[in-house]
Amino acid sequence: MTEPTVFQLSSPGRHGFDVPASDVPDFALPDSFVRQDLPLPEMSELDVVRHFTHLSQKNYAIDLGFYPLGSCTMKYNPKINEVTSRLPGFANTHPLQPLDTVQGNLYLMYTLQEWLKEISGFAGVTLMPAAGAHGELTGMLIIQKYHKDRGDIKRKRILIPDSAHGTNPASSAMIGMEIVPLSSDARGNVDLEALKALCDENLAGLMLTNPNTLGLFDEHVEQVIQLVHAAGGLVYGDGANLNALLGIVRPGDLGFDVMHFNLHKTFSTPHGGGGPGSGPVAVCQKLVDFLPDPVISVVEAGTEEVAPLYGYAHPAKSIGRVKTYHGHFGMLVRAFTYIAMHGTDGLRDIAEKAVLNANYMMHRLKSTYTLPYNRTCMHEFVLEGVWKDLPGIHALDIAKRLMDYKFHPPTNYFPLIVHEALMIEPTETESLDTLDAFCDALLKIAEEARTQPELLHDAPHNTPVRRCDELKAAKDLVLCCYPLEELQK
Numbered sequence: 001m002t003e004p005t006v007f008q009l010s011s012p013g014r015h016g017f018d019v020p021a022s023d024v025p026d027f028a029l030p031d032s033f034v035r036q037d038l039p040l041p042e043m044s045e046l047d048v049v050r051h052f053t054h055l056s057q058k059n060y061a062i063d064l065g066f067y068p069l070g071s072c073t074m075k076y077n078p079k080i081n082e083v084t085s086r087l088p089g090f091a092n093t094h095p096l097q098p099l100d101t102v103q104g105n106l107y108l109m110y111t112l113q114e115w116l117k118e119i120s121g122f123a124g125v126t127l128m129p130a131a132g133a134h135g136e137l138t139g140m141l142i143i144q145k146y147h148k149d150r151g152d153i154k155r156k157r158i159l160i161p162d163s164a165h166g167t168n169p170a171s172s173a174m175i176g177m178e179i180v181p182l183s184s185d186a187r188g189n190v191d192l193e194a195l196k197a198l199c200d201e202n203l204a205g206l207m208l209t210n211p212n213t214l215g216l217f218d219e220h221v222e223q224v225i226q227l228v229h230a231a232g233g234l235v236y237g238d239g240a241n242l243n244a245l246l247g248i249v250r251p252g253d254l255g256f257d258v259m260h261f262n263l264h265k266t267f268s269t270p271h272g273g274g275g276p277g278s279g280p281v282a283v284c285q286k287l288v289d290f291l292p293d294p295v296i297s298v299v300e301a302g303t304e305e306v307a308p309l310y311g312y313a314h315p316a317k318s319i320g321r322v323k324t325y326h327g328h329f330g331m332l333v334r335a336f337t338y339i340a341m342h343g344t345d346g347l348r349d350i351a352e353k354a355v356l357n358a359n360y361m362m363h364r365l366k367s368t369y370t371l372p373y374n375r376t377c378m379h380e381f382v383l384e385g386v387w388k389d390l391p392g393i394h395a396l397d398i399a400k401r402l403m404d405y406k407f408h409p410p411t412n413y414f415p416l417i418v419h420e421a422l423m424i425e426p427t428e429t430e431s432l433d434t435l436d437a438f439c440d441a442l443l444k445i446a447e448e449a450r451t452q453p454e455l456l457h458d459a460p461h462n463t464p465v466r467r468c469d470e471l472k473a474a475k476d477l478v479l480c481c482y483p484l485e486e487l488q489k
Helices: 045-057 079-085 103-120 132-149 168-173 192-198 221-230 285-290 329-365 395-404 432-451 453-457 470-475
Strands: 124-126 157-161 178-182 203-209 234-239 258-261 281-283 295-300 309-313 381-384 421-424
Touching (some): 103 124, 103 281, 103 295, 103 329, 132 258, 132 285, 168 203, 178 192, 395 453
Parallel strands (some): 157 178, 157 203
Antiparallel strands (some): 258 281, 381 421
16 A cells, blocks of 8 residues: 555644744745745644655665665665764865865875775776766766877777666767777677777777676676777776675776776665765876866875875866866765775675675576576676566566565666576675575576466565556656646646
8 A cells, every 4th residue: 555645644724833933024026936826735743754754664775675786786885884974074064164174084085085096906086976977977078088188089989888887878978979889799798809890090999897787707808908909099997886806806907097986886885866976987097187177185295293284186187077076075984984994805805705696696596597698707697587488477577576575676677688687786795595585586486487477477466556557657757746636727
């Protein structure tokens, strides 16, 4: 049963607050600014609190259960991250304060930059981008300006493998680049022959997700990078999810030129429903001068008695500012806390456990579900949610049925190169009991698909809202605070 709306709970004359008498003279607004009617709900404070608490209890969240969304890394966010981000010295500061009053903040940001450089193997980092796709855009702007600075204005072609993250084409297209798809080979790597044919004087760069969205580490990654570099292009690395690489391999050491991080994926800051997020960008030495302006820097060296003075450096050929101020500071505090808490050995342990968990689940499931690329995966893997002898069953049916087993479904229908894809990422934070329970549920659903297919077709059965018309919901949006009957007048 769904929760009634605030309009249905409304009772005439009921209120939750009293507005004090005005202590300033009244001022008449222009008639064009005045509403003739404002049909807001009338409720007590207690009614409002209970209503929104009830709604929150219908939400699925990482604190309630397993969240195996491939490519999203819905792992547990340690509560200590929230404690540190709310320390008064962090929470009560403002970016326009004088530099000498926010040295602690700047120290944290500078240190986080240095840690991210060390983790990734790059020469420079900006913390300014607000999210992953924003980091992608920033990275591509850097690549674009690098070529323009060299007079290579004809270089506008960006190669994007069919196993890349889905936002990559948009990030390049938004700045006027020509998008050229690049096929994968039979093992899920970039097809080297296809790449060679596209490496010419028009090549600006390649956007490479590694591990890719198949959950596979490209076996020819160094050769791919060498081919692009030999043609005069740069290689962008989608580092949104580094959970499989921490402490094991650094993308900068492999030859990547620029890469963004998603702090909410690898470094446990909240996803936030689209924001606030954080998508720092790292670059190799020859791109440091193109970073957004400013970057956090040591402006006066310290001594044994006096701490260094932190401030802003201004890259000589900067693409300019990409966000107001310097990034989402609360996210940076959370990521700093996570890295400091784990240390070098702990970060490597994260990667090892993420890879171990994914491979364990993959091996439990691959004899029942089709595994299109049957080799060791990294932090995630992709199955086909369909069987040739069961044409009426689809990945969506499996996903919806999982909800009856009290599991959030995995990512559906992505990546596009896998038919009826089920993209599963267990993360390093889940226990063996949880992994087994999820696998048991998927195996049971596979059995139901053969013996009771109607259970899958009609699923979910136990949720407040059953299977919706998702196409209609996307095309026929109702985004209004007024009751439906008011809209129909």
